[in-house]
Amino acid sequence: MIEEKGNAKEQKKYLREIMLKQRDGMPRSIRNAHSERICQQLWEAILNNKVRVVHCYLTMGSEINVLPLLQRALDAGLTVVVPKTLKKRQIQNLILTDLKNMEPGIFGTYHPKSAQEYRGCYDLIVVAGLAFDKKGYRVGYGGGYYDTFLAEHLSAKKIGISFPFQMVETVPVEEHDVKLDEVLY
Numbered sequence: 001m002i003e004e005k006g007n008a009k010e011q012k013k014y015l016r017e018i019m020l021k022q023r024d025g026m027p028r029s030i031r032n033a034h035s036e037r038i039c040q041q042l043w044e045a046i047l048n049n050k051v052r053v054v055h056c057y058l059t060m061g062s063e064i065n066v067l068p069l070l071q072r073a074l075d076a077g078l079t080v081v082v083p084k085t086l087k088k089r090q091i092q093n094l095i096l097t098d099l100k101n102m103e104p105g106i107f108g109t110y111h112p113k114s115a116q117e118y119r120g121c122y123d124l125i126v127v128a129g130l131a132f133d134k135k136g137y138r139v140g141y142g143g144g145y146y147d148t149f150l151a152e153h154l155s156a157k158k159i160g161i162s163f164p165f166q167m168v169e170t171v172p173v174e175e176h177d178v179k180l181d182e183v184l185y
Contacts, residue, residue: 008172012139019130019139019166023062026163035065038161041184042069042126046078049124049157053079055093056126058102058110063128064161067099074098081118084111089144093118107143122156125149127180132162136180137171150178157181 006014046054054073059065073080074096083091085105094115103113127146129138138160140146150158160183167185 008174011172012142012174015131015139015168015171016142020062022165023130023163026062031062031163032065034163036068038064038184039066039069039072042066042159042161043072045157045159045182045184046073046124051078051123051157053081053118053120053122054124054126055081055083055122055153055156057128058082060108060110064163066126066161070096071099079118081122082111083109083145083149084115085109085143085145089148091145091149122153125153125156125158127158127160129160129162129166131166131168131171132160132180132183132185133168133171134183135170136160136183137173137177138180138183139171144176147176147178150180151176154178159184161185 056066056070059067070080080096081093082096084094085091085107094112095118096112096115101113102110105111127138129140131139158180160180162183162185164185167183
Protein backbone atom coordinates (compact mmCIF):
# COMPACT_ATOMS: atom_id res chain seq x y z
CA MET A 1 0.00 0.00 0.00
CA ILE A 2 1.04 3.58 -0.58
CA GLU A 3 2.00 5.50 2.50
CA GLU A 4 -0.43 8.35 2.97
CA LYS A 5 2.28 10.52 4.47
CA GLY A 6 4.37 12.85 2.39
CA ASN A 7 3.83 14.53 -0.93
CA ALA A 8 3.37 12.86 -4.33
CA LYS A 9 7.12 12.91 -4.98
CA GLU A 10 7.86 11.05 -1.73
CA GLN A 11 5.02 8.58 -2.34
CA LYS A 12 6.36 7.86 -5.83
CA LYS A 13 9.84 7.27 -4.44
CA TYR A 14 8.42 4.76 -1.96
CA LEU A 15 6.43 2.99 -4.71
CA ARG A 16 9.51 2.80 -6.94
CA GLU A 17 11.54 1.14 -4.20
CA ILE A 18 9.01 -1.53 -3.28
CA MET A 19 7.91 -2.29 -6.86
CA LEU A 20 11.45 -2.56 -8.19
CA LYS A 21 12.43 -4.87 -5.34
CA GLN A 22 9.37 -7.04 -5.92
CA ARG A 23 9.82 -7.11 -9.70
CA ASP A 24 13.51 -7.98 -9.42
CA GLY A 25 12.60 -10.84 -7.07
CA MET A 26 10.14 -12.49 -9.46
CA PRO A 27 11.04 -15.96 -10.69
CA ARG A 28 12.20 -15.84 -14.32
CA SER A 29 9.58 -18.43 -15.36
CA ILE A 30 6.72 -16.24 -14.11
CA ARG A 31 8.22 -13.13 -15.69
CA ASN A 32 8.60 -14.96 -19.03
CA ALA A 33 5.06 -16.36 -19.00
CA HIS A 34 3.56 -12.97 -18.20
CA SER A 35 5.73 -11.24 -20.83
CA GLU A 36 4.48 -13.69 -23.44
CA ARG A 37 0.85 -13.01 -22.51
CA ILE A 38 1.32 -9.23 -22.57
CA CYS A 39 3.08 -9.39 -25.95
CA GLN A 40 0.08 -11.30 -27.34
CA GLN A 41 -2.33 -8.70 -25.94
CA LEU A 42 -0.23 -5.91 -27.46
CA TRP A 43 -0.17 -7.68 -30.82
CA GLU A 44 -3.97 -7.88 -30.73
CA ALA A 45 -4.12 -4.14 -29.92
CA ILE A 46 -1.80 -3.46 -32.88
CA LEU A 47 -4.08 -5.44 -35.22
CA ASN A 48 -7.35 -4.05 -33.80
CA ASN A 49 -6.13 -0.45 -34.04
CA LYS A 50 -4.52 -0.87 -37.49
CA VAL A 51 -1.20 0.34 -36.07
CA ARG A 52 1.49 1.09 -38.66
CA VAL A 53 3.94 2.99 -36.42
CA VAL A 54 4.65 1.80 -32.89
CA HIS A 55 6.97 3.35 -30.31
CA CYS A 56 8.15 0.96 -27.63
CA TYR A 57 10.82 0.77 -24.98
CA LEU A 58 13.66 -1.75 -25.20
CA THR A 59 13.53 -4.20 -22.29
CA MET A 60 15.94 -3.63 -19.39
CA GLY A 61 16.49 -5.79 -16.34
CA SER A 62 13.31 -7.29 -14.91
CA GLU A 63 10.87 -5.34 -17.12
CA ILE A 64 8.27 -7.14 -19.22
CA ASN A 65 10.19 -8.55 -22.18
CA VAL A 66 8.78 -6.88 -25.30
CA LEU A 67 11.58 -8.00 -27.65
CA PRO A 68 9.50 -10.85 -29.18
CA LEU A 69 6.72 -8.33 -29.91
CA LEU A 70 9.18 -5.94 -31.54
CA GLN A 71 10.53 -8.76 -33.74
CA ARG A 72 6.99 -9.72 -34.73
CA ALA A 73 6.21 -6.10 -35.62
CA LEU A 74 9.38 -5.85 -37.72
CA ASP A 75 8.53 -9.12 -39.47
CA ALA A 76 5.06 -7.73 -40.27
CA GLY A 77 6.56 -4.61 -41.88
CA LEU A 78 5.53 -2.12 -39.20
CA THR A 79 7.65 0.90 -38.43
CA VAL A 80 9.11 0.28 -34.97
CA VAL A 81 10.61 3.23 -33.12
CA VAL A 82 12.60 2.93 -29.90
CA PRO A 83 14.05 5.53 -27.53
CA LYS A 84 17.64 6.57 -27.08
CA THR A 85 17.86 8.21 -23.67
CA LEU A 86 19.57 11.60 -23.68
CA LYS A 87 20.24 14.02 -20.85
CA LYS A 88 17.71 16.55 -19.51
CA ARG A 89 14.56 14.42 -19.85
CA GLN A 90 14.93 14.05 -23.59
CA ILE A 91 14.84 11.00 -25.80
CA GLN A 92 15.85 10.61 -29.41
CA ASN A 93 13.50 8.31 -31.31
CA LEU A 94 15.29 5.83 -33.54
CA ILE A 95 13.91 3.49 -36.19
CA LEU A 96 14.58 -0.11 -35.24
CA THR A 97 15.49 -2.37 -38.14
CA ASP A 98 16.84 -5.37 -36.22
CA LEU A 99 17.38 -6.39 -32.62
CA LYS A 100 21.03 -7.39 -33.01
CA ASN A 101 22.88 -4.17 -33.84
CA MET A 102 22.72 -2.37 -30.47
CA GLU A 103 25.00 -0.16 -28.39
CA PRO A 104 24.90 0.90 -24.73
CA GLY A 105 23.39 4.22 -23.68
CA ILE A 106 23.11 6.16 -20.43
CA PHE A 107 21.44 4.84 -17.25
CA GLY A 108 21.94 1.22 -18.34
CA THR A 109 19.86 1.65 -21.49
CA TYR A 110 20.70 0.52 -25.00
CA HIS A 111 19.59 1.54 -28.48
CA PRO A 112 20.14 0.70 -32.16
CA LYS A 113 23.59 1.54 -33.47
CA SER A 114 23.71 3.99 -36.42
CA ALA A 115 19.91 4.18 -36.63
CA GLN A 116 17.88 6.80 -38.46
CA GLU A 117 15.94 9.26 -36.30
CA TYR A 118 12.15 9.21 -36.55
CA ARG A 119 10.27 12.51 -36.35
CA GLY A 120 6.75 11.53 -37.41
CA CYS A 121 3.57 10.60 -35.58
CA TYR A 122 2.82 7.37 -33.74
CA ASP A 123 -0.25 5.18 -33.78
CA LEU A 124 0.73 3.43 -30.55
CA ILE A 125 3.17 4.13 -27.72
CA VAL A 126 3.95 1.23 -25.35
CA VAL A 127 5.10 2.40 -21.93
CA ALA A 128 6.82 0.56 -19.08
CA GLY A 129 6.67 1.66 -15.47
CA LEU A 130 6.94 0.56 -11.87
CA ALA A 131 3.36 1.16 -10.70
CA PHE A 132 0.04 1.85 -12.45
CA ASP A 133 -3.55 2.51 -11.49
CA LYS A 134 -6.75 1.74 -13.38
CA LYS A 135 -7.24 5.42 -14.21
CA GLY A 136 -4.15 5.21 -16.44
CA TYR A 137 -1.59 6.98 -14.29
CA ARG A 138 1.86 5.50 -13.77
CA VAL A 139 5.01 5.82 -11.72
CA GLY A 140 8.11 5.50 -13.88
CA TYR A 141 11.74 5.53 -12.90
CA GLY A 142 11.71 9.19 -11.88
CA GLY A 143 13.52 10.86 -14.76
CA GLY A 144 10.40 12.32 -16.38
CA TYR A 145 11.49 11.13 -19.83
CA TYR A 146 8.22 9.46 -20.80
CA ASP A 147 5.96 12.20 -19.40
CA THR A 148 7.82 14.73 -21.54
CA PHE A 149 7.60 12.45 -24.59
CA LEU A 150 3.95 11.51 -24.08
CA ALA A 151 2.96 15.17 -23.67
CA GLU A 152 4.35 15.78 -27.18
CA HIS A 153 2.27 12.93 -28.69
CA LEU A 154 -1.19 13.20 -27.17
CA SER A 155 -2.98 11.86 -30.27
CA ALA A 156 -1.19 8.47 -30.12
CA LYS A 157 -2.80 5.57 -28.26
CA LYS A 158 -0.79 5.09 -25.07
CA ILE A 159 -0.71 1.65 -23.46
CA GLY A 160 1.14 0.88 -20.24
CA ILE A 161 2.16 -2.68 -19.46
CA SER A 162 2.78 -4.17 -16.05
CA PHE A 163 2.87 -7.26 -13.91
CA PRO A 164 -0.35 -7.70 -11.87
CA PHE A 165 1.29 -6.73 -8.56
CA GLN A 166 2.29 -3.36 -10.07
CA MET A 167 -1.37 -2.31 -10.22
CA VAL A 168 -2.22 -0.16 -7.21
CA GLU A 169 -5.42 1.54 -6.08
CA THR A 170 -4.16 5.06 -6.76
CA VAL A 171 -0.89 6.38 -8.14
CA PRO A 172 0.26 9.75 -6.75
CA VAL A 173 -0.22 12.29 -9.55
CA GLU A 174 1.80 15.41 -10.24
CA GLU A 175 0.96 18.20 -12.66
CA HIS A 176 3.32 16.92 -15.39
CA ASP A 177 2.02 13.31 -15.38
CA VAL A 178 0.35 12.16 -18.59
CA LYS A 179 -2.55 9.72 -18.38
CA LEU A 180 -2.36 6.51 -20.43
CA ASP A 181 -5.30 5.26 -22.47
CA GLU A 182 -5.03 1.71 -21.17
CA VAL A 183 -2.94 -0.52 -18.90
CA LEU A 184 -2.45 -4.21 -19.65
CA TYR A 185 -1.54 -6.38 -16.66
